[in-house]
Amino acid sequence: MNESIPFAQRVSIEQVEEGKQLAPKFDENGLIPVVTTDASSGEVLMMGGMNKEALRQTIRTGEAHYWSRSRKVLWHKGATSGLVQKVEEMRIDDDQDAVWLRVAVDGGASCHVGYRSCFYRAVPVEVEGGSVELRFTEQEKAFDPVEVYGDAPNPTQL
Template identity: 45%
Template sequence: MLPAIAQDAESGDVLMLAYMNVESYAKTLETGHAVYFSRSRNKLWHKGEESGNVQHVQEIFVDCDADTILLKVIQGGGAACHEGYKSCFFRQVTTDGLVTVGDRIFDPATVYKK
């Protein structure tokens, strides 16, 4: 199991951090779409399977220690975050606390009908 960073292939923005195992990595290579391993659900997670916001993998890099994966992706639907933001890193730490710096692209309540 390795951490996998998804980065916008065009802007360079960091979109999210997830995890990949051997099977999810192989599925990513096979399909060209990001497939992660959900530690909380203990199963493969095809990014965008519920929201439609699929990540189209353009390039894959591995760091110098071969213990972190970087996926350069084109983010379908414009939002990587399940809270509706382009990036999961939409909160900035300031001396006044956390400040939301991104715009919400979609309302999770309308996308994820549980």
């Protein structure tokens, strides 16, 4: 594990909420949630998780790294697809248990399914009964996942 970027120990609420030390709080699985948005448009691209090493690598390289929960490996976003997320700004929330990345994406897409955003379907609200039908917010894929990844099984768990 790369210890070159140390994280501060969490010693007080004041230190965590008002201090200048990075003291992230990882959950019981060793992860911190990350919301990733397009730096230009503000569009939400994806939601992921980082373990300590992914957070360190993101800080060190300026490119987004995540922990793949389904594959159980450190994941440099775009290493296979070429859709690298270059971090333009990284923020941490008030109690340092969530990260927000504002990124520019080489190739313009972030979803392994081929859409620009992983949030490519809208859920209707104020539905009073019956089934809920999702509405696609993106009509065309930004890339063909079979061409990029081959016929590999979907990396997400059902």
